[in-house]
Structure formats: structure tokens, C-alpha cells
Amino acid sequence: MPLSREDVEHIALLARLHLTEDEKERFRQQLSNIIDHISKLQELDTGAVQPMTSVVVEQSRLREDKAGPAMPREDLLSDAPEVVDEQFRVPPVLDGAP
Amino acid sequence: MKDLQKRPEGLVPLTVTQALKGLRAGDFSSRELTAAYLARIEKHNGRLNAYLHVAAEAALKAAAKADKQLVKGRRTKAKLPALLGLPIAVKDVLTVAGMPATSGSRILEGFVPTYNATSVQRLLDAGVVILGKTNTDEFAMGSSTENSAYGVVRNPWDEERVPGGSSGGSAAAVAAGLAPVALGTDTGGSVRQPAALCGLTGLKTTYGRVSRYGLIAFGSSLDTVGVLAHTAEDAAAMLNVMAGFDPRDATTLESAAPKIKLAKRMELKGLKIGVPKEYFIEGLQPEVEQAVRVAIAQLEELGASTREVSLPHTEYALPVYYIIAPAEASANLARFDGVRYGLRVPQDNLFDMFTHTRGQGFGPEVKRRIMIGTYALSAGYYEAYYGQAQKVRTLIRRDFEQAFEKVDLIAAPATPNSAFRIGAHTGNPLEMYLEDVFTLPANLAGVPGLSLPAGFDSQQLPLSLQLLGPHFSEERLLQVGHAYQQATAWHKARPERLEAPHA
Numbered sequence: 001m002p003l004s005r006e007d008v009e010h011i012a013l014l015a016r017l018h019l020t021e022d023e024k025e026r027f028r029q030q031l032s033n034i035i036d037h038i039s040k041l042q043e044l045d046t047g048a049v050q051p052m053t054s055v056v057v058e059q060s061r062l063r064e065d066k067a068g069p070a071m072p073r074e075d076l077l078s079d080a081p082e083v084v085d086e087q088f089r090v091p092p093v094l095d096g097a098p
Numbered sequence: 099m100k101d102l103q104k105r106p107e108g109l110v111p112l113t114v115t116q117a118l119k120g121l122r123a124g125d126f127s128s129r130e131l132t133a134a135y136l137a138r139i140e141k142h143n144g145r146l147n148a149y150l151h152v153a154a155e156a157a158l159k160a161a162a163k164a165d166k167q168l169v170k171g172r173r174t175k176a177k178l179p180a181l182l183g184l185p186i187a188v189k190d191v192l193t194v195a196g197m198p199a200t201s202g203s204r205i206l207e208g209f210v211p212t213y214n215a216t217s218v219q220r221l222l223d224a225g226v227v228i229l230g231k232t233n234t235d236e237f238a239m240g241s242s243t244e245n246s247a248y249g250v251v252r253n254p255w256d257e258e259r260v261p262g263g264s265s266g267g268s269a270a271a272v273a274a275g276l277a278p279v280a281l282g283t284d285t286g287g288s289v290r291q292p293a294a295l296c297g298l299t300g301l302k303t304t305y306g307r308v309s310r311y312g313l314i315a316f317g318s319s320l321d322t323v324g325v326l327a328h329t330a331e332d333a334a335a336m337l338n339v340m341a342g343f344d345p346r347d348a349t350t351l352e353s354a355a356p357k358i359k360l361a362k363r364m365e366l367k368g369l370k371i372g373v374p375k376e377y378f379i380e381g382l383q384p385e386v387e388q389a390v391r392v393a394i395a396q397l398e399e400l401g402a403s404t405r406e407v408s409l410p411h412t413e414y415a416l417p418v419y420y421i422i423a424p425a426e427a428s429a430n431l432a433r434f435d436g437v438r439y440g441l442r443v444p445q446d447n448l449f450d451m452f453t454h455t456r457g458q459g460f461g462p463e464v465k466r467r468i469m470i471g472t473y474a475l476s477a478g479y480y481e482a483y484y485g486q487a488q489k490v491r492t493l494i495r496r497d498f499e500q501a502f503e504k505v506d507l508i509a510a511p512a513t514p515n516s517a518f519r520i521g522a523h524t525g526n527p528l529e530m531y532l533e534d535v536f537t538l539p540a541n542l543a544g545v546p547g548l549s550l551p552a553g554f555d556s557q558q559l560p561l562s563l564q565l566l567g568p569h570f571s572e573e574r575l576l577q578v579g580h581a582y583q584q585a586t587a588w589h590k591a592r593p594e595r596l597e598a599p600h601a
Contacts, residue, residue, distance in 0.1 A: 015469055041418065044486075052495060
């Protein structure tokens with residue numbers, strides 16, 4: 001089933017990706033081909049099969065919930081695009097959201 | 099040293115084993131060795147683009163420190179760290195404190211992590227010297243390193259061809275003698291496939307063997323840390339240092355760190371090798387098939403017995419992978435939003451800042467995979483795609499479990515063809531995905547794999563044999579690889595064309 005342009009726009013919105021008009025058309029075609037290919041899985045009857053939810057062979061266990069040393073705040077803030085008063089600065093949150 | 103005067107780059111390239119032996123004996127210092135590799139990087143990296151970041155100054159400083167320990171160790175006979183003074187390269191998806199980490203993406207431009215990946219930390223504790231960070235497909239998504247935002251990597255065997263990917267920078271660096279060994283990561287073949295295309299030994303570890311802390315996540319149920327080396331012996335030396343439980347990666351296991359010791363001479367008598375009929379398909383380059391068959395015959399000569407096995411769900415590995423990996427990627431890559439690190443494209447409001455940062459920061463393949471993953475996880479499609487893929491993944495793992503009830507190892511091609519030309523698949527993502535058709539199943543099942551140099555095609559391009567084993571069978575894989583390399587010389591070949599004068 002080929003994707004429509006609206007499908008691509010909807011997926012891009014969910015994925016928080018701004019696409020150019022060219023990209024929308026190119027991805028529409030490419031994603032349609034890929035989805036067509038992965039739809040091959042529908043031909044298998046998996047009614048009796050459990051989904052694989054863990055790759056580790058042994059049972060994984062929980063660690064102790066214990067506070068440990070954290071990375072220094074100034075180190076982590078040193079990589080931020082914009083910092084104010086030891087905090088990440090971002091543009092207004094409430095304007096313009098769809 | 100005599101050799102140092104003979105050629106400007108001195109005594110390199112070397113294997114890990116040769117380098118460690120020379121360092122211990124005092125034949126050369128770590129500083130000389132490191133300087134020799136840096137000289138080769140200077141000479142060849144401009145064309146190959148294998149390294150994104152060369153840490154020359156830090157490397158020479160670390161080497162000088164290692165030399166002090168080496169000198170003292172020779173005097174006092176004290177036990178020295180296992181890899182003391184050994185230069186290595188690190189794929190740029192793993193963090194090294196103080197060195198840029200880009201993951202091959204513009205969205206991480208300028209990001210300098212403040213901590214070491216656990217795998218890197220353990221190697222540093224064992225005394226390695228880090229030469230730099232190697233090029234990769236963006237977020238390790240690709241099979242050619244053409245998806246790097248920082249330019250394509252060239253294959254040292256033929257510079258018009260790709261080195262494979264996504265660990266293409268690491269593969270090209272080791273193949274060209276710009277490092278004796280390099281770290282890579284393997285989510286769908288990203289160690290084994292470039293190793294195959296560059297004539298190297300590539301180890302994909304069992305899921306749970308090596309900590310992924312500090313690995314910039316792509317597909318969390320598939321990502322593994324591995325090694326690109328000249329020999330199985332070299333890969334074992336690296337694995338011994340890195341393996342084992344890490345409280346920072348809950349998937350690592352306490353039992354994951356036995357020290358592997360390879361026997362000098364090993365008969366393969368009693369070893370049962372399975373040859374999966376589903377891996378010898380139409381479209382397989384005849385020379386690849388022939389090389390694999392010859393290699394299998396060689397293993398038989400060493401005493402192994404072979405039989406055909408079936409992995410019936412092999413043809414579904416590609417669609418399963420291209421649902422699960424993008425689904426996990428779409429979640430993992432949600433963190434790149436321009437807030438805490440890397441690129442920010444300024445906009446008037448937060449939402450537009452997110453979408454424009456991501457729209458400009460990610461390249462086309464990453465966007466494609468984020469969108470496939472988002473689609474496969476979205477309301478109305480989740481069961482049909484992601485749910486079904488998880489079930490078929492069970493069937494693929496069961497295929498391996500059933501095969502390993504009958505045989506000790508599986509031998510197969512690593513790739514459908516030798517290194518392809520730059521640009522050959524760039525217009526068609528699905529064609530590129532097919533390059534990984536023989537490596538994806540191991541990641542879905544979580545089992546380890548090893549690609550081994552196994553000859554050359556008529557274009558003088560390397561060919562490869564892939565061995566796959568049950569969970570945590572790295573010792574067996576490396577032992578068989580080592581036995582094979584005692585009996586063959588393919589792993590000793592070096593790309594002579596690289597040394598020819600370039601215009």
C-alpha cells in the first residue's frame with residue numbers, strides 16, 4: 001500500500017521532523033517501497049508464537065536502588081547550546097505548537 | 099631503530115600481537131609506535147577519510163606515560179596491564195572523554211562527551227593509547243559509510259569502492275595500517291560486513307558480553323560492541339579486556355568475562371560445522387561462494403566435519419530487522435532535540451526548534467529509519483508490524499537454537515559480494531539493505547559472529563568467511579578462526595595499491 005503525502009506529513013509530525021517539499025515526495029516513494037518489503041511478514045502465521053521481548057539468555061535482574069555519584073553539572077552544561085543560571089535555555093514552550 | 103630510518107612511517111603496520119611483543123621486549127617504544135601510526139594517518143587519511151578526529155597530542159602523551167611503565171616493568175618484572183602502550187582507533191559512536199563524538203551526524207557537531215564508554219575505559223585501564231575516532235555511517239545506519247555526514251570512507255584495497263559499514267572508518271583504518279586494531283559496533287552486521295570488505299577479522303560479540311554504556315544507542319536490543327583486527331588472536335586480546343558485567347548496562351552478564359586463551363595448535367577433530375542452505379542464494383557473487391566453500395574444505399582438512407543445516411526463517415530476517423531496528427532507533431534518537439547538546443536550529447517556539455533542529459541535523463537515511471520506526475509503532479499499525487516482527491524474531495532465534503543442537507558452529511558467507519563501487523546503491527535504500535542479508539540474523543538472535551579473510555576475487559578485492567556460534571561461544575569462534583589463520587595466509591595480505599604514489 002503506497003503512502004500518501006498526508007501519511008508522510010503525519011509520520012514526520014509524530015517524529016518531530018521538519019521536511020522540505022522535495023523530501024516529502026522522495027520519502028513518500030522510498031518509504032512506500034520499504035513498507036511494501038517489510039509487509040512480507042504478514043504472510044507468516046504466528047498465532048502460536050510468543051513475541052521475543054528479551055535478548056539476554058539469563059533472566060535480567062534489578063539493581064539496588066541506591067544513589068551514586070552524578071556527573072558534574074558544569075561538565076554536562078558545557079555541551080549545551082544555550083545555558084542560563086545553570087539550566088538549559090529553550091524558546092517559549094506554549095506558542096506555535098500544533 | 100633500523101626500520102625507522104628505512105621508511106618514514108617506520109615499523110608499522112603491525113598486528114596487536116606483534117606490537118605488544120615488541121613493546122614488551124623494548125624493540126621500540128610506545129611513543130615510536132604511536133608516532134609511526136600518526137605518520138601513516140598523516141600520509142593516507144586525507145584520501146581515505148577513515149578518521150574523523152586524530153588525537154595526536156593526547157596519544158603521544160599517553161604513549162610516553164605507557165613507556166615509563168614499560169621501562170619500569172622490564173626492570174622490576176612487575177605484571178603490566180595487558181595492552182600497555184598499544185595504539186588503537188575507536189569508532190565515533192563510542193564516547194572518549196574529551197574527544198568529539200559525532201556518530202557521523204551533523205546533529206552532534208561540537209559535542210564533546212565528558213565520560214568514557216565502559217569498553218573504552220576498560221581498554222584505557224589496560225594501557226591502550228587512543229589514536230582517534232573513526233568515521234561511520236550516521237548513527238551506524240548503513241552498509242557503506244556513505245551515510246556519514248562527514249564524507250565517504252574509501253576502501254584501501256580500491257579507493258573507488260566502499261569499505262562497507264557502518265564501521266567503515268575502523269575497517270579502513272586497520273586495513274590501511276593506520277591503527278593495528280579498532281573498535282566497531284555491530285547492530286546488523288556493522289563489524290562483520292566492513293571487516294569482510296576490507297580483508298579483516300571482525301568479531302561481533304554476543305548480546306550481553308560487552309557493555310554498551312557510552313555507545314550512542316541505535317537499536318538497543320541489537321547493538322553490540324566488537325573488534326576489527328587483522329587476526330582472531332588480536333580480537334581475543336581486545337575482547338578479554340572489554341568483556342564482562344557492567345552495572346551501567348543491565349544487559350551485561352556476570353558470566354560474560356572468562357579469559358580466552360587460544361591454543362597454539364588446535365585440531366578441529368570432533369568439531370561439527372553446519373552450512374546453512376538458505377545462505378547460498380541467487381545473487382550471491384560466485385567468487386564469494388567459491389571462497390566460502392574452499393574455506394569450509396580447509397576447516398574439514400583441519401579435522402572438522404560439516405553437514406548441511408537449515409535456518410528456515412532466514413528470508414524474514416531483513417523485514418524483521420527493518421521494523422525492529424528503526425522502531426528502536428525512532429525512540430533512541432528522540433533525545434536529539436537541540437536542548438542539551440549538539441546542534442540547535444534557533445526558532446521562535448520550542449516545537450519548531452525541535453523539528454528544524456532534527457530536520458537539518460539528521461541525514462536522509464536516519465530520517466528514513468526514524469519515519470519507518472515511527473510508522474511501525476504508530477496507532478493502528480503496531481500489532482501488524484512491530485508485534486509481528488517480535489514474533490518472527492522468536493522464530494529466527496529458534497532456527498539458530500535448533501541448528502546449534504546439531505552443530506557447534508555455522509559457516510556461511512558474510513556478504514553477498516565483495517566491496518561495491520561508491521554510489522552503486524545510494525539511490526536505492528532497499529538495495530543497500532540487502533548487503534546485510536547474511537549478517538542481520540545473528541543480531542536478531544543475539545549470537546556472536548566472526549568474519550575471517552578467505553581469499554580475493556578477480557578484482558583483487560577481499561573475500562570472507564563468516565562463522566556464527568551459540569550465545570557466549572566467542573572462545574570457540576576465535577579458536578577456530580585462529581586455527582584457520584594458522585593454516586592460511588589471507589589475513590596477512592595488505593593492500594599494496596595503497597602504497598603506490600598518488601597524484
